[in-house]
Amino acid sequence: MTAPGATLKSSLDIKKIREDFPILSSEVNGKPLIYFDSASTAQKPKVVIDSVSNFYKYQNANVHRGVHTLSQEITVAYEKARVTIQHHLNAAHPHEIIFTKGATESINLVAHSFGKKYIQEGDEIIISEMEHHSNILPWQQVCEEKGAILKVIPMNEAGELMLDEFEKLLSPKTKIVAVNHISNTLGTINPIKAIIELAHRNHTPILIDGAQAVSHTLVDVQSLDADFYCFSGHKLFGPTGVGVLYGKEKYLNEMPPYQVGGGTIKTVTFKKTEYADLPLKFEAGTPHIAGGIGLAEAIKYVNLLGLENIAAYENSLLEYATIELNKIEELRIIGNAKNKTSVISFVVEGLHPFDIGTILDQLGIAVRTGHHCTQPIMQHYGIQGTVRVSFAFYNTKDEIDTFIKGLERAIKMLK
Amino acid sequence: MSIEEKENEIIEEFAMFDDWADKYEYLIDLGKSLPKLDDNNKTDDKLIKGCQSKVWMHSELIDGKVIYTADSDAIITKGMVALMVRVLSNQSPDEVIDSKLDFVEKIGLTKHLSPTRSNGLLSMIKQMKLDALAYKQLKS
CATH class of the missing domain: 3.40.640.10 (Type I PLP-dependent aspartate aminotransferase-like (Major domain))
Known part of the structure; x- marks a missing residue:
């Protein structure tokens, strides 16, 4: 496991890869875009x-x-x-x-x-x-x-x-x-x-x-x-x-x-x-x-890039984000399978996912909120919806850090 | 106070905030301070379904004025709901029907009314106006 503060190791040159995706250098609501919604739709490289x-x-x-x-x-x-x-x-x-x-x-x-x-x-x-x-x-x-x-x-x-x-x-x-x-x-x-x-x-x-x-x-x-x-x-x-x-x-x-x-x-x-x-x-x-x-x-x-390299890097993002999210007391991750891909759904005690998503959006962080077209899963866990973050190989540990800070701010504002 | 005067009052209040966070904190406070709708009014026929947040709205006609009460399960939506109730409640059906509600644009929160927000707010405004129309027809 990578220690906090260190850069995640990868055989991929993430900085260079990000340059292939024009949208990743854009701003949303005056903030650099952090795109954590690739499970909804992934961004497109310039070649495409x-x-x-x-x-x-x-x-x-x-x-x-x-x-x-x-x-x-x-x-x-x-x-x-x-x-x-x-x-x-x-x-x-x-x-x-x-x-x-x-x-x-x-x-x-x-x-x-x-x-x-x-x-x-x-x-x-x-x-x-x-x-x-x-x-x-x-x-x-x-x-x-x-x-x-x-x-x-x-x-x-x-x-x-x-x-x-x-x-x-x-x-x-x-x-x-x-x-x-x-x-x-x-x-x-x-x-x-x-x-x-x-x-x-x-x-x-x-x-x-x-x-x-x-x-x-x-x-x-x-x-x-x-x-x-x-x-x-x-x-x-x-x-x-x-x-x-x-x-x-x-x-x-x-x-x-x-x-x-x-x-x-x-x-x-x-x-x-x-x-x-x-x-x-x-x-x-x-x-x-x-x-x-x-x-x-x-x-x-x-x-x-190689799907094996992609999976290994995304897995390190998943592990790091899971550890950081679990540090937030009122937060509960929904879905803790042993074998997971870089998708994390969570709920925060007493807060509506929609509100969390709205504040994060103001900070330029794109997440998905709601039932994700899987209402039977919501029924299984007895919840209305979740906040979902999903990572692709163009995401970074720094972005996760910014997201965690944004999430803590959103929780503070909404509590 | 007319609808327009109330809208201007809100525009002035929001003019004091220089950044988004202050604006949203105010919206959240409005949401928190809006009295909760009685559970017996939180029935399915009062529910306006958004994809993500739910809105309940109840109206009645008292002395020729429409009185609205409303609630939401999401606090930011509830803040927007509070603004709508403040502007439209206690007005005559005609005034509600004719209202343009362009204060939302002037306070920079239009995106909460876009159809893609799926927060039930746009449908709530439509329902508020439909209720006013029904009261108007009831009177005449």
């Missing part, structure tokens, strides 16, 4: 911003359509982006990578199309108590439509999933399991390898919501043997409005399209439509081309 800007300046044309040069060139670039993502996740084929709007749409796609094909009345779907609303609502809707039953893996007080309870929930009726890799509210890193194995032992496919994971850890969908894995581009330092669904070829081939329209077909007559092969079957309409290209740039950037 430039790739989006260059697309519109020099490359703009529609993909998969035109005979003209610009269209052909951008189609190649867009498909290259897909391959970059395929390699990053170690998927077996590029067509197992479906571009979506984000993790939310990816989950909706699977819930809709998988549900249509495989789920019937009386079947069961298993999710967990610590899911984001985006990984609850689509399944609830399938259950309502099909007359299926939603089962929930409980968590313990530390905020860890209870795998023995999960085992008891699995049955021949279980048609799909959907759990997150990392909790956006608690920071818990779930043992997804073990969870996937348990599901597969029951012959049940599984979707992993990786929205919070991809920016902190390397994901190998083949070694995990995940059936579906999804994430949002904007949490991985890429553009907003683009995301990814990885799915095993055999499922994606059997599942019907989610949305239909331009680009998804082979032939259309008024009697019958023959749909296109993967991945286009699931990509109706003109896609977010700049988004896909920008996301590939973000992945290249992250890989240049």
Whole structure:
């Protein structure tokens, strides 16, 4: 553990890295911005911003359509982006990578199309108590439509999933399991390898919501043997409005399209439509081309730094901030899993998270407050909301020190 | 005192603060000193749902004037609520309906009224005006 006052050791040159992110040198409310909300959306490095800007300046044309040069060139670039993502996740084929709007749409796609094909009345779907609303609502809707039953893996007080309870929930009726890799509210890193194995032992496919994971850890969908894995581009330092669904070829081939329209077909007559092969079957309409290209740039950037280096440094930020926060008497950290990523939720006795967030904002410190789209977690702990700080590799120990001082000031003002 | 006079009074009070902290401390004090709404008035039909902080608002018409009482679970929101109650309470329905409430901008707290703040305040003002409108129609 690093002694207070010392700089956190890292193989990364954080000072230099910060220069890659233009927004980090800006001011908010007259104070230098301290951005502790990367779990909501991460900031973008210049290479990503430039790739989006260059697309519109020099490359703009529609993909998969035109005979003209610009269209052909951008189609190649867009498909290259897909391959970059395929390699990053170690998927077996590029067509197992479906571009979506984000993790939310990816989950909706699977819930809709998988549900249509495989789920019937009386079947069961298993999710967990610590899911984001985006990984609850689509399944609830399938259950309502099909007359299926939603089962929930409980968590313990530390905020860890209870795998023995999960085992008891699995049955021949279980048609799909959907759990997150990392909790956006608690920071818990779930043992997804073990969870996937348990599901597969029951012959049940599984979707992993990786929205919070991809920016902190390397994901190998083949070694995990995940059936579906999804994430949002904007949490991985890429553009907003683009995301990814990885799915095993055999499922994606059997599942019907989610949305239909331009680009998804082979032939259309008024009697019958023959749909296109993967991945286009699931990509109706003109896609977010700049988004896909920008996301590939973000992945290249992250890989240049190395996700292992990133995780090690973020872990030191997490440890340091946890120790400092625990020194504040009236403060209680929500979520104390043994295996955590750089996300800390907390409550301060007698104070509303909204008030704390408002004062911190005045000090230029961006945190998230509220229920974080995870109301069942709030219900579990009997609270209305939390203040959540989340760190990325561009954050520093100095920023944590300034934040702690700001928090102490906010508590003093509000008490 | 008219709504405009009350607004000017608040603008003068806030003009004394040179930095944000003094302003917010004053707002917090206002929040703390606003009488709590009775629990029997803190019912769901009085609840104005914001995404983050909750606001309860109750109104009644006494001698032709609308009397508002309100509360919030967040203290800064409650301070803003106190300002609104101070300005709009004890005025005729017409005066409430016509009020522009531009003092909020003049004291530099407009961001608390932006829709993204999701603190329930904007909805509360809308509800205050709707109540006034209902009382006006009741009278005529």
